[in-house]
Amino acid sequence: MLNRLYEQYRDRAVFYIVYIQEAHPSDVWQMESNVRQHVVFLTPKNNEERSEIAGACVRNLHLSIPALLDPFENPTERAYTGWPDRLYVIDRNGRVAYKSRPGPFGFHPEEMERALKTVLAKDLREHTNTH
């Protein structure tokens, strides 16, 4: 779903995955579903270890969206309350146009797509008006 949105809108919007603190490391809060899919990782101890898990994530889930790594101290997660997952659309003026509710319950790409369409339509109108 996210790859599809990326392919569809990548020429009109910038997309990034922000790889943040693990939701279910095996030493803290193991999930049966992760064990079944062999997604079992201990809590990374530094940036390098987090980067390795993030790389496995991108490869194994075949994510085409470019990924950014939130450092080990989690500054971006804290600023955006991004854990365990969350979607945002930032408009061209640097303002928050869409903020999903916190995942997993609040994570709905189709809801984000509607917001993105609105932002792009508004940009198009403004662009047309100034020319």
Next chain:
Amino acid sequence: MVRSIVKTTGLTAAALSVAWLGFLGVVYTNMKAPPEQFGAFMSKLPVPFYFVLPFETLWFRARAGTFNVGDAAPDFTLSTLDKSGAVRLSSFRGSKPVVLVFGSYT
């Protein structure tokens, strides 16, 4: 006799309510705590409790965050996972909207 039954029932209900609210408070406090603390708390919580809690409602409230739609997005500079460079959010200002997908593998 009847009066004492009513009284006992009432007291029991009151005690359960207080315990319930206290429990909700503990869960909510942990939801607001850093993720690793919340994860540790949840991993010890017996599964049946998941179903008797207004979990989503508490979660949405606890994790509402510090800014709203319409506010300036907090700027950040982050390294790309492929280590090809760094990306600054505000560098896209004036050009394109930015979609951010927060998440992890697990």
